[in-house]
Amino acid sequence: VTEAIFSYCGVKVKIDTDRHIGAEAASVRADGEAIGHVMTAEYGSQMLSLGGVDHLTGGSKPEGRKTCDALLRLCNKEAVELTIDGGSSIIVQAGHAPVIDGKAEERMRVGCGSATIGMFASQWQGLVDEVVVVDDHITGVVSEHQAGKVIDWAATGIRINGRRSTPGRYFKVAEPGNGWGGTNIDDPLAILGQWRATKGARAGLSLLMVSTTGEHAGYYVLNDALEPVMLPMPAALQTSVDLIAQNCEPALCTVLFMCGAGGSLRSGVTDNPIHLTRSVHSDETSVTIGGAPTYRWPGGGITVMVDVMEVPDGAFGYVPTPALVAPLEFTTRRDAYQRLGGHNAHIRNLDDVLETGGEYGAGVRVIGGDP
Incomplete structure (x- = not known):
């Protein structure tokens, strides 16, 4: 000693x-x-x-x-x-x-965007037409992701501005920062391209965008011009956002x-x-x-x-x-x-x-x- x-x-x-x-x-x-x-x-x-x-x-x-x-x-x-x-x-x-x-961190993320899709895809099915989990590392898209495919999730014609890795997984949708999912964006719609009607996009299609901690979330519906319009979050979807937060460990x-x-x-x-x-x-x-x-x-x-x-x-x-x-x-x-x-x-x-x-x-x- x-x-x-x-x-x-x-x-x-x-x-x-x-x-x-x-x-x-x-x-x-x-x-x-x-x-x-x-x-x-x-x-x-x-x-x-x-x-x-x-x-x-x-x-x-x-x-x-x-x-x-x-x-x-x-x-x-x-x-x-x-x-x-x-x-x-x-x-x-x-x-x-x-x-x-100057801001105390509350939660460690539940996983990357792809992992979050894998964990919660089945709970979103029937509540919303598309889910995008925004993440600086890997952003996940449920309709393209394998977790969505195995439960027959319909295509939506969504387009992500990023580098596609494997189906439903995107790199570099934005730069690193202190915004949504560790990116530098405050408006998650900035990572979306033009919706494609030939691939399933339609007026009335609903979209949930959420971060990997549940700290950020937004609900949108496509208008006649296939542009997302923000609407109040449905209670059933808010429950799923809260579930993401509940599964995050304390930071x-x-x-x-x-x-x-x-x-x-x-x-x-x-x-x-x-x-x-x-x-x-x-x-x-x-x-x-x-x-x-x-x-x-x-x-x-x-x-x-x-x-x-x-x-x-x-x-x-x-x-x-x-x-x-x-x-x-x-x-x-x-x-x-x-x-x-x-x-x-x-x-x-x-x-x-x-x-x-x-x-x-x-x-x-x-x-x-x-x-």
């Missing part, structure tokens, strides 16, 4: 939102200093990579200090305001909803602390550090941070990640290097510890430590109840 100093460390931040917060690889800043960048987006979430040795010690002193301060507060579950070059201002706090450009921020256990740290466990590395790789020795389970990356070294929500409050500190300080534990059987060349002469049992104090005297704190 030790307090480990990490200059090779950072956090991976998952932000549950379909809103566009910034271009991939755009710099992320805290108090004006670059501390990381936007990563590849994941399903229903935007991702940030913050910290790392280049920001902590490889740049200017202000950059290092601001990086360390932001990492420390994020790991200790505090709120941190970040700005993204060419993008949004975000307040991030582990376990809380993200606040994007949260997730912060994973990532670090590498280096040479001097390992020598505190054994006279021959490579033996500890091999013991960890073989799962004979487990690695925890503040008692929380970690994910160990394959390959060389001891590189681990932990969900900061699983770590005791206030567990992280810092040193002026700048670098973070985190609790780190290696746990193994006594016979295995002896085999890897551990410091056997210094082994003490827990009762002795609790009675007489640890390395720092009587300053003992028991976490998790009675030993």
